[in-house]
Amino acid sequence: xxxxxxxxxxxxxxxxxxxxxxxxxxxxxxxxxxxxxxxxxxxxxxxxxxxxxxxxxxxxxxxxxxxxxxxxxxxxxxxxxxxxxxxxxxxxxxxxxxxxxxxxxxxxxxxxxxxxxxxxxxxxxxxxxxxxxxxxxxxxxxxxxxxxxxxxxxxxxxxxxxxxxxxxxxxxxxxxxxxxxxxxxxxxxxxxxxxxxxxxxxxxxxxxxxxxxxxxxxxxxxxxxxxxxxxxxxxxxxxxxxxxxxxxxxxxxxxxxxxxxxxxxxxxxxxxxxxx
Amino acid sequence: xxxxxxxxxxxxxxxxxxxxxxxxxxxxxxxxxxxxxxxxxxxxxxxxxxxxxxxxxxxxxxxxxxxxxxxxxxxxxxxxxxxxxxxxxxxxxxxxxxxxxxxxxxxxxxxxxxxxxxxxxxxxxxxxxxxxxxxxxxxxxxxxxxxxxxxxxxxxxxxxxxxxxxxxxxxxxxx
Numbered sequence: 001x002x003x004x005x006x007x008x009x010x011x012x013x014x015x016x017x018x019x020x021x022x023x024x025x026x027x028x029x030x031x032x033x034x035x036x037x038x039x040x041x042x043x044x045x046x047x048x049x050x051x052x053x054x055x056x057x058x059x060x061x062x063x064x065x066x067x068x069x070x071x072x073x074x075x076x077x078x079x080x081x082x083x084x085x086x087x088x089x090x091x092x093x094x095x096x097x098x099x100x101x102x103x104x105x106x107x108x109x110x111x112x113x114x115x116x117x118x119x120x121x122x123x124x125x126x127x128x129x130x131x132x133x134x135x136x137x138x139x140x141x142x143x144x145x146x147x148x149x150x151x152x153x154x155x156x157x158x159x160x161x162x163x164x165x166x167x168x169x170x171x172x173x174x175x176x177x178x179x180x181x182x183x184x185x186x187x188x189x190x191x192x193x194x195x196x197x198x199x200x201x202x203x204x205x206x207x208x209x210x211x212x213x214x215x216x217x218x219x220x221x222x223x224x225x226x227x228x229x230x231x232x233x234x235x236x237x238x239x240x241x242x243x244x245x246x247x248x249x250x251x252x253x254x255x256x257x258x259x260x261x262x263x264x265x266x267x268x269x270x271x272x273x274x275x276x
Numbered sequence: 277x278x279x280x281x282x283x284x285x286x287x288x289x290x291x292x293x294x295x296x297x298x299x300x301x302x303x304x305x306x307x308x309x310x311x312x313x314x315x316x317x318x319x320x321x322x323x324x325x326x327x328x329x330x331x332x333x334x335x336x337x338x339x340x341x342x343x344x345x346x347x348x349x350x351x352x353x354x355x356x357x358x359x360x361x362x363x364x365x366x367x368x369x370x371x372x373x374x375x376x377x378x379x380x381x382x383x384x385x386x387x388x389x390x391x392x393x394x395x396x397x398x399x400x401x402x403x404x405x406x407x408x409x410x411x412x413x414x415x416x417x418x419x420x421x422x423x424x425x426x427x428x429x430x431x432x433x434x435x436x437x438x439x440x441x442x443x444x445x446x447x448x449x450x451x
Binding site: 066069073080089094140143 | 279280282284285286287289291293294297300301305306307
């Protein structure tokens with residue numbers, strides 16, 4: 001009578017003798033034992049990869065040539081828009097000359113920091129259409145930059161000059177600093193956030209609300225009336241702050257999505273962080 | 277979608293959007309409700325400018341006739357408004373002459389003329405002369421047929437002379 005092995009002894013036998021270490025890569029079940037694919041399967045995989053790459057490139061191109069200009073132009077639209085305090089009527093403020101100068105400095109800074117590469121955007125190797133399309137994207141970026149300064153700079157008076165000086169100081173210093181693109185973005189984000197908070201929270205808080213008469217306003221809000229008069233603060237509706245908040249967000253989003261070079265999107269799938 | 281198609285579409289969309297934004301900043305609508313009326317005004321202006329550029333500009337006959345009717349009824353403010361609407365580009369000498377003439381007739385007084393209206397009339401007449409110095413009106417109702425005669429009337433009316441104190445002056449007739 002044969003002896004029935006116990007489960008424990010069976011496991012021990014398997015573990016000690018029959019199991020061996022398998023050292024190798026996992027293969028698809030369709031792959032041959034020697035690791036090669038059949039020709040048709042290889043072709044299928046390649047086609048699938050190519051389709052995937054093609055789809056990704058198309059998406060990137062759509063983002064770059066369609067959505068980026070739209071984002072930047074939306075910033076250009078919102079940047080000069082204010083709402084009147086009395087009746088919420090639209091006020092379209094054209095940018096001051098200093099905004100154009102700052103936008104130019106900012107673009108120079110983008111190129112210096114490597115956030116944008118000139119030869120990656122304009123090249124004689126590119127077709128005319130591509131150069132023009134790239135130019136349109138950068139033009140939209142310039143308009144957006146101009147309007148973002150229009151948005152963040154106070155409209156007039158002493159605050160305008162103080163803010164303008166601070167922006168100039170920051171931009172001028174940054175021009176001579178060795179920047180990384182990512183650091184520049186962080187720096188810009190913090191500067192814009194500070195300017196936004198100062199203008200649309202601090203100065204807006206100091207601005208007296210619109211009242212029927214000057215005397216009444218002085219009696220009801222003497223401090224705010226005094227600051228409004230002393231600092232020559234314009235009276236805007238609270239909706240203005242909301243609009244400008246989205247303008248700043250859209251601008252930073254656009255910068256985040258902006259590739260340093262248009263060629264980069266064709267040859268690799270590097271993420272934005274890798275590229276900068 | 278091919279790359280060049282995306283690029284072309286991007287350029288077109290960006291151009292249209294940029295023009296729209298520039299237009300908004302130009303016309304400065306006060307609210308969203310005002311945007312269609314501003315658009316209509318812009319289209320009318322562009323149409324008129326295009327007509328001027330290609331040489332097919334014509335005044336609005338209906339408005340001109342309205343203005344002429346008001347002019348004959350001595351309703352000069354209404355007449356001027358209609359004439360100005362009829363000739364938006366201020367290129368029709370005949371219409372501009374009527375505008376100048378309306379200043380004369382409105383400002384004329386038997387005792388004294390309205391200097392403010394006469395000054396405006398003089399400026400308007402100078403514009404008519406600059407546009408066409410040989411213009412001659414064919415309207416039988418107008419005694420002053422040319423802009424030069426009208427200009428002389430304005431200049432004489434604005435001067436203070438001894439004849440202004442002549443009591444018989446009240447008998448003079450409006451031309």
